Amino acid sequence: MSQTVLVTGGAGFIGSHTCAELLEHDYEVVVVDDFSNSSALALDRIAAAAGRPISAFYEGDLRDAGLLKWVFTQHPIDAVIHFAAKKAVGESVDIPLEYYDINVSATTSLLRTMLAHGVHKLVFSSSCSIYGQTETVPLGEAEPAAPTNPYARSKWFCENIIADACLRYPELTAVALRYFNPVGAHSSGLLGEDPTGVPNNVMPYMMQVAVGRRPELQVFGDDYATDDGTCVRDYIHVMDVADGHRVALEHLGAGFEIFNLGTGVGTSVLGLVQAFEDACDVTIPARIVGRRAGDVPKLIADPGKVAAAWGWRTTRDLHAMVRDAWAFQRRNPFGYASELTTSPGRV
Ligand SMILES: O=c1ccn([C@@H]2O[C@H](COP(=O)(O)OP(=O)(O)O[C@H]3O[C@H](CO)[C@H](O)[C@H](O)[C@H]3O)[C@@H](O)[C@H]2O)c(=O)[nH]1
Numbered sequence: 001m002s003q004t005v006l007v008t009g010g011a012g013f014i015g016s017h018t019c020a021e022l023l024e025h026d027y028e029v030v031v032v033d034d035f036s037n038s039s040a041l042a043l044d045r046i047a048a049a050a051g052r053p054i055s056a057f058y059e060g061d062l063r064d065a066g067l068l069k070w071v072f073t074q075h076p077i078d079a080v081i082h083f084a085a086k087k088a089v090g091e092s093v094d095i096p097l098e099y100y101d102i103n104v105s106a107t108t109s110l111l112r113t114m115l116a117h118g119v120h121k122l123v124f125s126s127s128c129s130i131y132g133q134t135e136t137v138p139l140g141e142a143e144p145a146a147p148t149n150p151y152a153r154s155k156w157f158c159e160n161i162i163a164d165a166c167l168r169y170p171e172l173t174a175v176a177l178r179y180f181n182p183v184g185a186h187s188s189g190l191l192g193e194d195p196t197g198v199p200n201n202v203m204p205y206m207m208q209v210a211v212g213r214r215p216e217l218q219v220f221g222d223d224y225a226t227d228d229g230t231c232v233r234d235y236i237h238v239m240d241v242a243d244g245h246r247v248a249l250e251h252l253g254a255g256f257e258i259f260n261l262g263t264g265v266g267t268s269v270l271g272l273v274q275a276f277e278d279a280c281d282v283t284i285p286a287r288i289v290g291r292r293a294g295d296v297p298k299l300i301a302d303p304g305k306v307a308a309a310w311g312w313r314t315t316r317d318l319h320a321m322v323r324d325a326w327a328f329q330r331r332n333p334f335g336y337a338s339e340l341t342t343s344p345g346r347v
Contacts (some may be wrong), residue, residue: 004028004055005249006077006119008062008110009084011038013182013193014125014241016046018081020186021242023050027249030075031057032067033084037196041336049188062106068113079121079249082110085154088200089129089294092151103154104161111165115172122162122174123248128234128260128299130156130178137266138234138302141178141258148294159258166256173252180234180262180301182241184321185328192328193238194335202269203235203321207329210282217284219269221291224298230269232298234262237316237324244312251310262301263314276322 005022009015010031016038019029023046031043031054040059047053056075060067062084071077085103086092092099107124114122131139132146147153159176166172183203185192199205208214222229244261267275273284307313316324332338 002026002028003078003249004030004076006030006032006071006075006080008032008080008082008106009038009125010054010057011035011040011042012083014179014238015083016042016191017186017238018083018242018245019046019054020050020191021239021246023052023054025246029054030071030077032060032062032071033057034061035059037086039194039336042191042194045190045336049186049190063102063109065109065113068109069116072113072117072119077117077119079123079252080110080114080119081123081125081245081249082107083125085125087151089149089151090200092149092154096150099150099154100157104157107158107161111162115165115169120171120173121249121252122172123245123252124158124162124174124176126159126176126178126258127152127155128178128180128262128301130159131299133296137298138264138300139260140302141260141305163256170254173254174256175248175252176256176258177244177248177261178258179241180236180260180299182238183235183325184237184239184316185324186239187324189327189331192325192332194332202272203325206273206276206284207325209284210276210280210326211329211333213333215285217273217286218289219286220289220295222270222288223291226268226297228268228270231295232266232268232300234265234300235267235272235318235321236261236263236314237321240314240316244306247310247312257309259306259309260301260303261306262303264301264303265318266298266300267318272318272322275318276326279319279322280326282326
């Protein structure tokens, strides 16, 4: 019988791609999302991309214990993937208490409800931002946590809370996946990144420049100690991230483990622009401006632990990341609110 997975934040960027991945592998999927930073339209797109719909969705806040209880009594949930959280670094500095309340309280509320309903498998969406201002390259999981902002600290607190819960309740098993920089889109061109407001991250910003919504990409600093002076990141295809979550479900065993999800390959900001221009034949007006506060010169994953534990590694390269991101953006210039420009039918 197929397994049922509760995906919190299932309408968001990584959540929606993970839902599609699970549906494509015969899981049943239930979503809880408050749509505070996502759109319910994503749920239709998941169905179109995966060829079948999720089983149910609930609009609401995970801190609402009544809602969670209702969801767990309505569905035979086997495991939970917990994405729902606020995730903007700059905003987290402005409204730290909201970040701690929303990100941390949602996680404790979820754990309590899982335990009360005998659900013992959890995959937690974490972040390489937990490593902070490190100069270690590549970064392994043994690197000490040194988060530098409330967002990253909230993720680290959640990891510790989950670890403590696993110690206290040995039947509970969990993994935290620390992603590096997820980009790209589902190969169908139906699902992708659809940020609300001005994008914070380089890839969605560059896509909006490419599609003509913004005049130029500002490159934050070219005086870093890297080959071309711009910051280097480990970009990972969102479908590899989604695949990593599905494989994590298969490997949940005992206790709590932390794994990096990255490729081990670094790309500079200018390298990313170049890769996009080469793959997609679009010119990106890019202008060097001052550094952005808080950026580290280089963040590259050591993906060795997850490879050794599960035999898992990423399979999609930078070319696939920029190609798929562009296929989505071109087809959906204004994100999910767009009329599909080359729609094969109703979505
Ligand atoms: O318009 C832009 C946006 C970004 N950048 C640069 O592009 C690189 C990547 O920046 P992103 O904002 O895309 O990604 P970050 O590495 O800063 O942040 C991401 O990774 C972090 C971990 O380090 C957190 O997880 C965070 O939530 C997530 O957005 C950085 O050098 C940044 O300065 C630009 O040059 N121009």
